[in-house]
Amino acid sequence: MRPQLGLGVNLTPQLLQSIRLxxxxxxxxxxxxxxxxxxxxxLEQDEPEVEAEEIEADARVESAAWDELPEPSFLSGGNTGGDYDDAASRIAEGASSDPRQRLLQSLSLQWNARDVAIAAWWLDQCDDRGYLESPLDELHLLGASTCNLDASELEIVRQRLLHGECTGVAAQDAGECLRAQLSMQPESSARTLGLRILRDHLDLLAVHDEAALAKSLKCDAADVRDAVALVMTLRAHPMEDTTPDDAGVIVPDVVAWHADGGWRVALNGRSAPRVRIAAHCERALADAPGDVSALRGLLDEARWLVRGVAMRNDTLLRTTQVLVERQRAYLERGDEAIAPLTLREVADAIGMHESTVSRITSGKFLQTPRGTIELKRLFAVRLEGAEVSGSAVKAMVKRLIDAEPAHAPLADDTIAGLLARQGVRVARRTVAKYRDQLSIAPARQRCRAVAFAKAS
Incomplete structure (x- = not known):
């Protein structure tokens, strides 16, 4: 046998534990x-320092990660001024079992405080299923008198609720709830026909009379069957099955918030207990007579754990700080502003290996004013031949299609031309690829869908 020289890493138990942490x-x-x-x-649980508690409290308030929203005083006549943020200081701790409060918690990450307060008023007018308990006209009058708001402003917020993340909530009846849900589905002939059924023939749908529907709508029975099948995938009630599943709850590892003209990050200290070595036990062990090897083994284990957790937290914090600094435009303006960013760039910035950055960002979540996002989402591949990321271009494509004239859908090459005017040069096939990923039909099919809707 010939001796060979090589370099390797001795994976000690301490190193293996650090990698696992x-x-x-x-x-x-x-x-x-x-x-x-x-x-x-x-080991013993370490009580958090006052300064750390203040940092976490500031982070929670600035990022609007609220567990419970207080009763908005301006809606009850107590404050008609413009300061709607003072109520944040009275937020209660602990997750709510009320789906309406959980919805408000989510909305507070995206909406301004005034609109969240109006949304809270609308949700107070809903029953447990999410439907309005009184006629809409009466509620407009009630809101105008008790909240000192125009009916139009109230209705704008209701429509945002109706077509928001809990689609159908604050609906007047089942028909409006189902129409709102269906309007959020990708455009198709089945969706168009389904909207007609929900608008004009809800009674026939309720008794599943597809033959009568086909006759009334003057269309093929197969098309009616497809439309009914699509409608049947919708929720019967807005707040149906909204109880949170503890196994699926996302707990943010890090919190980011904007303050003093910059972005700050902090570990979510409430997600895990702080541990330390019990000082009195360590002192007693140092002076203990006899064989205490077993206890010394526990002491070494405790030291490795405390050191490993500290290293993990430090690496996570430094990595997140770089991610937030590089992607501040995304956090402030949205998907179209996400910049190209690779593992290597972040690894170089913190002086570590790419594999370490990959491990520390996998499965970790960041709480921001835009919502809770996975850290991996802040990495974006640079589009070949461009100075922007593919994720940003995909968002631009979606925006252009969403804003296109209904009678003249934009072709892929037209979209590529519009992007070029904005300084983003991409090929037509690239636009087609992103459009397919967004589940958006080609312009010709979108045009046919519009023509079918007009004819019907």
Missing amino acids: LQLTAPQLEMELRQALERNPL
């Missing part, structure tokens, strides 16, 4: 630390 998500780390506290008597 890097990959743990917030819930996994919490479970790991709680098990360690039960298993190792030399």
